[in-house]
Amino acid sequence: MHRSPRSRFRYSLLLFRVVLRAYPRPFRLRFALALEEDFLDLLTASTGHGVVRGRIWAWKRMVADTVRAVPREHVGAFWRGRRSRPPKRRGGDGLTSAFLQDLQYAFRGLRNAPGFYAVAVITLALGIGANTAMFTLVNAVLLRPLPYDAPDEIVAVWQNQIRRGYPRNTSSPANFRDWQEQNNVFEGIAAYYETTGTVTVAGEIPERVRLGTVQPGFFAVLRVKLALGRTFRFEEGKLGNHHVVVLSHEYWHNRFAADTGIVGASMALNRIDHEIVGVAPPGVDLPDDVSLWRPLALDEETWNNRGSHYLDAIARLAGGVTLDQARADLETIAERLALEYPREQEGWGVTVAPLHDDLVGDVRPALLLLQGAVFVVLLIACVNVANLQLARGSARQGEFAVRTALGAGRGRLMRQLLTESLLLASFGAGLGIGIALAAVDLVRAMAPAALLNEAITLDSPVLVFTLVLTALTGVIFGIAPAIQGARTDVNTALVESGRRVSRQGRRFREGLVVAEVGLSFVLLVGAGLLVNSFVRLVNVDPGVDPENLLAVRVSIPASEYSEPLDRAMFFQRLHRTVGEVPGVESVAMASILPITGSRGLWRNSFYRPEYPPATPADRVAAILRWMSPGYLQTMGIPLLRGRDFTALDTEDSPHGILIDQTMALHFFPEEDPIGKRLVIEYNDWEGEIIGIVGDTRQASLSEPFEPHMYLSYLQTYSSMYLSSMVVAIRTRQTPEPLVAPVRNAVLSLDDQLAPYQIETFEQRVSSSVAAERFNLWLVIAFAIVAVVLAAVGLYGVISYMVGQRTRELGVRMALGAREQDVLALVLRHGTWLIAFGIGVGLAGIVAVQRVLTQFLYGVSATDPPTILVISGLLAGIAVIAVLVPARRAARTHPMAALRCE
């Protein structure tokens, strides 16, 4: 039987093909088949030697040949490659000229289909612009390093009581001093606290400014070199030497017109002359946007205090010390202190965190969420443009086929299509940066205060981000059309002149639409949940009546009002004077008002005299607030039981305490608190509970009620230090017109005072949810853009497919299908896509559920009503997007449809 050599020697041939892989590719491409033939000849010739020996002989020759030839060919291929690199075409480098040619084609395409390009560019500009704007914010707040030397070495140090839920508590002076003296890990550590102070300049209105009270080593920890003058000297941290200040650069500019001769001059701070010793460089405003720094000078008694916690601390890690080492070192100190001073130190640990984290910790998750949301918008934009490109690509199959027929390779076609995509993306980016600039202005106007300390500018890191994003965008939406374009089959395309889409192409495009619907569903549900929780949040009962309520804080300097009685009498006069302002219904005062955030909150421990705490861990605390008589009535806080304070409750009469409902439930679950006595661990002040009042929200609307105790300042002024009160004013009409008269009333008592934090209570409530509102508006905006893009995408795909199926629909109608049958057919197709998309979106929601939950208040991330409503909404919009082309299809005249082929 005669068999062909190929089948006779097939195993040898298979093996030989493996051997052939050793040759360089170009050589293989040209000669592999010929070599196989030669090998077969050799094998055939070898049969004269006997089967086995023949094979061995043939193999020996071929292997010897391969071993000899392969190295030579690799060297040759290398040099050939080098030599062929120089241009084969005229006019410069081959690659460059090919790129220029691609660009030329792209521009030509742009001229031919301006509508398509306009839609694509606008879509991309929206996506890129929104991302750039958002990243501007992220960059300014999260990424830009602090303006200090080696900022990573700077840490914030806190005492903590993790068990009680205080991960970051300020330190007591004595505890801080132990850190300072005993640590082995810091190059330097400095204590500070932030406060406000009144600056008076002769002939001008006194001004309340933010003030950093800092240890002299503060600037050394930051390694700040002053713009003018010097930082504080060590001895200026001692009482008596401490009347010196450093100005912030901004304050120096605004208040002193950047007078370079300012160092050495004197200014009145809290009515005491301070020497200006220096001016900080721009950008330095730690702790929080302060105008001035003054030295922290405490007396020895205060330095020994372990009970009052009010010092912040920053430190710089010594060279080579890691964060973990620093933590371990300070924990060791804390453990030692807990043994030495169990009463004050037990249960207190140490938190060491990079200063940058500490400053941006609260806003980080929200910003990342928003960046994520806006990235989804960009993805949808990409999907849309990819879809447009695909649709156009099908229309251009003829063009590709002609180019392929004329010798353009797949790689070349792909490159051309990608160049087009990148060109589109670049136009989109150009327009997008314009959009971003406008959006950043908008963001600046809308952003909550927590974000505004940063200079939100579109700087070079942002532009680099945009550039990378643009390139990425171009590739993401360009790759699918490019692959499809390059796959063009010359024959079919030329013959059918691009009338039909391949089944595969259609599936792919449908997949894109499903993805688009899914992505916008996720965004829309996110927006819906945020709206839902925002509505719940602003409807939370703050515990007070915020309408027609004005608040203003008045602080008096210890230098002028040195005796407790002076201070009490000043506040009594203040109470009376403000009450006489026309339009005022009632007036009251308190040390702090509800919904003011957690700063300045005073949580004080207390115990019942009959049950003194056995161990420090048994101690309990509640928010302590001093108030004037009439506070409950003015604020609209209900008195639930017992009685309120009156002006007759004085230092000499029995001491009373009001507690709120939460405190009553929490600490007196099974007995009547009224008549019970409490000792407050502030100079062991003791009193009797005389009434129970309604709960109020303290830190923010979203936080649960905390226990409160209220004391009358008329009963505490000599044992508890009081230098600042908020005046709450209930007005008959809107409170705004009363701001000036109230201010004047305060100044009539002492024209050197600067009333501050003047705001209506409604403003305060509104600004307490500013961050939530900001997130909400942005996510809503993103969701709307997403839905519009998805609807456009859906519309585009369905109408394109209807166009493709015109003939089929025509045939159906010619065969008796009615209009509504065709309508149903197209609708069914669209509905499937929408349903799939929503399904994908649901899976997406489940996937991001955990992230979402932390931004929600009172509503779960998978809240069924929200999801149902959003599904309905999205389905409605999507069905409309499908309906338009579906109706067009249904109205097609059968003859027209048939003729169109």
Added chain:
Amino acid sequence: MKEDTTTHGPLTPAVFHILLALSDGPLHGYGIMRAVEESTESAQRMGPGTIYGSIQRMEEAGLVEEQPAHGGRRRVFALTGEGSKALEAESARLARLSDMVRARGLAPRGA
């Protein structure tokens, strides 16, 4: 004496033998291999890989060219005019050399 007009100088044995093999007409790789073996009585052994490698370089030098394929997988090569000239020049050089060698009685006459 007339100067050698080719630019190829002395050729390597492989190139010379391939040119020689092709001087009888176009051949494919295995054909060249057989021809070389026959003409050198197996003193010069070249596998097809070596041959195609050399041919690629000879092609670049313009000595050989590929013939249009006859539909098969084989690759067939033929001498170019340049190739014939190079072969003639090399043969002449070798003839002169062998004359020189014989003139000095270093090789048996008629070997």
